[in-house]
Amino acid sequence: MITLHGATKRYGRTTVLDDVSVSFGGEGITALIGPNGAGKSTLLGLVGRLLHPDAGRVDVDGRDVRSTPSAQLAKTLAVLRQDNHIVARLTVQDIVELGRFPHSRGRLTVADREHIDRAIDYLSLDEYRHRFLDELSGGQRQRAFIAMVLAQDTKYVLLDEPLNNLDLRHMTEIMKLVRRMADELGRRVIVVLHDINFAATYADRIVALRDGRIVADAARDQIMRPDVLRAVYDTTVDVREIDGRPVALYYG
Amino acid sequence: MLTEPTSPPDVAVVTTPPTTSPLTPRAARWWSRWWDRRGLRIALLGVVVVVLAGLYLLTDVPGSLAYALKIRGLTLAAMLVVATAVGVSTVVFHTITQNRILTPSIMGFDAFYLLISTVIVFTAGATSFLRFDPLVLWGIQVAVMVAFSVVLFTWLFGGKRRSIHLMLLVGIVLGTLFRSFTEWMQRMLDPVAFQVLSDAGFASLTRPDRTLLALTAVLVALACAALIPLLPTLDVLTLGEPAAIGLGVSHRRTVMLLFTMVSVMVAASTALVGPILFFGLIVANLAYSYAGTFRHRFTVPTAALLAVICLLGGQLVLERVFAFTATLSTVIEFAGGMFFLTLVLRKGAR
Ligand SMILES: Nc1ncnc2c1ncn2[C@@H]1O[C@H](COP(=O)(O)OP(=O)(O)OP(=O)(O)O)[C@@H](O)[C@H]1O
Numbered sequence: 001m002i003t004l005h006g007a008t009k010r011y012g013r014t015t016v017l018d019d020v021s022v023s024f025g026g027e028g029i030t031a032l033i034g035p036n037g038a039g040k041s042t043l044l045g046l047v048g049r050l051l052h053p054d055a056g057r058v059d060v061d062g063r064d065v066r067s068t069p070s071a072q073l074a075k076t077l078a079v080l081r082q083d084n085h086i087v088a089r090l091t092v093q094d095i096v097e098l099g100r101f102p103h104s105r106g107r108l109t110v111a112d113r114e115h116i117d118r119a120i121d122y123l124s125l126d127e128y129r130h131r132f133l134d135e136l137s138g139g140q141r142q143r144a145f146i147a148m149v150l151a152q153d154t155k156y157v158l159l160d161e162p163l164n165n166l167d168l169r170h171m172t173e174i175m176k177l178v179r180r181m182a183d184e185l186g187r188r189v190i191v192v193l194h195d196i197n198f199a200a201t202y203a204d205r206i207v208a209l210r211d212g213r214i215v216a217d218a219a220r221d222q223i224m225r226p227d228v229l230r231a232v233y234d235t236t237v238d239v240r241e242i243d244g245r246p247v248a249l250y251y252g
Numbered sequence: 253m254l255t256e257p258t259s260p261p262d263v264a265v266v267t268t269p270p271t272t273s274p275l276t277p278r279a280a281r282w283w284s285r286w287w288d289r290r291g292l293r294i295a296l297l298g299v300v301v302v303v304l305a306g307l308y309l310l311t312d313v314p315g316s317l318a319y320a321l322k323i324r325g326l327t328l329a330a331m332l333v334v335a336t337a338v339g340v341s342t343v344v345f346h347t348i349t350q351n352r353i354l355t356p357s358i359m360g361f362d363a364f365y366l367l368i369s370t371v372i373v374f375t376a377g378a379t380s381f382l383r384f385d386p387l388v389l390w391g392i393q394v395a396v397m398v399a400f401s402v403v404l405f406t407w408l409f410g411g412k413r414r415s416i417h418l419m420l421l422v423g424i425v426l427g428t429l430f431r432s433f434t435e436w437m438q439r440m441l442d443p444v445a446f447q448v449l450s451d452a453g454f455a456s457l458t459r460p461d462r463t464l465l466a467l468t469a470v471l472v473a474l475a476c477a478a479l480i481p482l483l484p485t486l487d488v489l490t491l492g493e494p495a496a497i498g499l500g501v502s503h504r505r506t507v508m509l510l511f512t513m514v515s516v517m518v519a520a521s522t523a524l525v526g527p528i529l530f531f532g533l534i535v536a537n538l539a540y541s542y543a544g545t546f547r548h549r550f551t552v553p554t555a556a557l558l559a560v561i562c563l564l565g566g567q568l569v570l571e572r573v574f575a576f577t578a579t580l581s582t583v584i585e586f587a588g589g590m591f592f593l594t595l596v597l598r599k600g601a602r
């Protein structure tokens with residue numbers, strides 16, 4: 001499990017994560033929702049040891065991330081960030097090979113190559129394997145990055161807004177893939193989502209963040225309620241039952 | 253949902269045109285398969301270097317071959333060492349700072365070199381500057397340059413707000429400051445002392461001091477050897493700091509280590525031959541497109557070999573074809589400066 005013990009992060013005098021204690025990373029998918037600036041990326045940053053908490057602690061499987069050797073943690077935890085800008089030109093194959101670095105240290109074994117091929121195959125990227133990332137559509141590029149974290153072969157996979165820039169079809173495609181990763185490969189996925197209907201459809205548990213605090217944490221049916229969503233997003237959200245599933249209407 | 257348009261990854265700036273070959277289809281296919289073998293591409297550069305070196309050493313010998321070999325051998329060795337240092341350090345610097353239009357000289361190596369020389373001439377006088385033990389002078393230059401650049405880099409990169417733009421700005425400001433200070437001191441010098449300094453201000457590859465050359469070669473070789481095990485890590489650093497940390501690289505430590513190697517190489521070769529500014533920029537960018545991959549085990553040796561070819565080829569053409577002497581560094585700096593402008597303008601246009 002990934003556990004935050006009173007984790008606090010401040011920038012100057014603004015507290016962007018305020019004494020957060022939560023534990024996630026159980027089987028299946030946990031969705032992290034909340035308005036812009038709520039502190040979702042900051043929380044993932046603390047877990048992924050990109051940021052250091054000003055107070056509190058983050059444990060992965062009972063070990064403090066700050067005292068665990070980084071190279072070792074990289075075999076347990078993979079993070080896909082919200083934006084991935086690369087200066088050099090890399091192909092899909094290149095970045096997936098780099099995703100294997102924690103295991104290969106740059107020398108790919110036969111087993112490493114199998115992992116790489118499987119990840120590329122899993123995201124149906126075979127025909128784009130040798131394309132440069134800047135020659136791909138946003139959705140294909142996003143898939144390439146997911147293939148990269150998949151090749152890292154970690155127990156925990158943290159995805160920060162993987163649906164960014166995607167059209168309807170690709171959003172659904174990616175979420176189905178994430179679901180399969182959780183069900184078939186046993187990955188424990190923590191995913192930041194803005195579209196709460198996707199969260200409600202695919203996640204097992206939803207954690208809602210607002211102003212650096214956790215305001216809701218429950219199974220999806222407890223979250224998909226107008227009063228809860230209003231508390232999270234500070235806007236009126238209508239929730240209807242369609243085919244036995246709660247669907248949020250927030251288009252005005 | 254919030255969508256932040258991600259800008260497309262930067263395209264490598266120089267692209268070699270695809271090799272169009274006037275050969276038969278079969279020969280063309282053979283050629284393209286051969287060209288795809290990256291190791292062979294590097295080997296080809298190696299062959300070019302050997303041929304150029306042979307031409308440089310053995311053609312157009314005015315008197316005794318042995319004497320010519322002795323003199324030219326030294327210059328050739330200086331070129332090899334300096335070119336390797338410049339090519340390798342620029343590629344590494346590009347990767348650790350996540351940009352492709354700067355060279356380590358932005359950290360003010362050249363300005364600092366001139367400043368140190370000027371301070372010595374100013375305080376000790378031109379005659380003692382010339383009589384100064386070159387070894388001591390070189391040692392002081394290298395030590396001060398490395399110390400200074402590592403402090404600057406730590407300050408700009410070790411802190412919370414690390415930014416290329418800040419580094420560029422600080423580099424330019426400090427460079428200008430050093431240069432004005434140098435100029436101000438030079439104004440107060442007598443003409444002879446001034447002349448001595450002007451000579452020090454241009455890179456000169458001819459007649460290097462043997463001991464210094466050997467020392468520089470050792471330093472550069474050590475840095476290169478230390479770099480070899482880090483090549484795969486450099487590949488990961490290409491992804492940027494967050495991704496590299498996610499993949500288990502201890503980012504700060506690795507980058508500091510790499511930067512120290514870079515500054516040792518640049519400082520040693522600057523102290524040996526004088527300021528070399530833009531040269532690394534050309535060869536590094538040429539290397540990216542020639543190597544056709546971001547993998548450092550290809551780009552690093554390619555940049556080093558291309559640097560040797562540029563220096564050696566340039567020297568050959570100028571010396572043997574146009575019978576110019578000692579203008580190579582000026583030509584290279586001019587070409588490099590133009591290239592830098594093109595890069596900046598092209599980036600700005602996008
Ligand atoms: N480096 C920084 N310096 C100062 N403030 C920062 C910094 N990074 C983030 N913040 C602030 O911290 C808060 C939380 O940011 P964070 O990126 O975690 O939000 P988020 O929930 O991921 O939002 P989004 O949905 O827009 O991605 C924001 O108010 C942001 O302005």
Ligand SMILES: [Mg+2]
Pocket residue numbers: 040041042082160
């Ligand atoms: Mg975010």
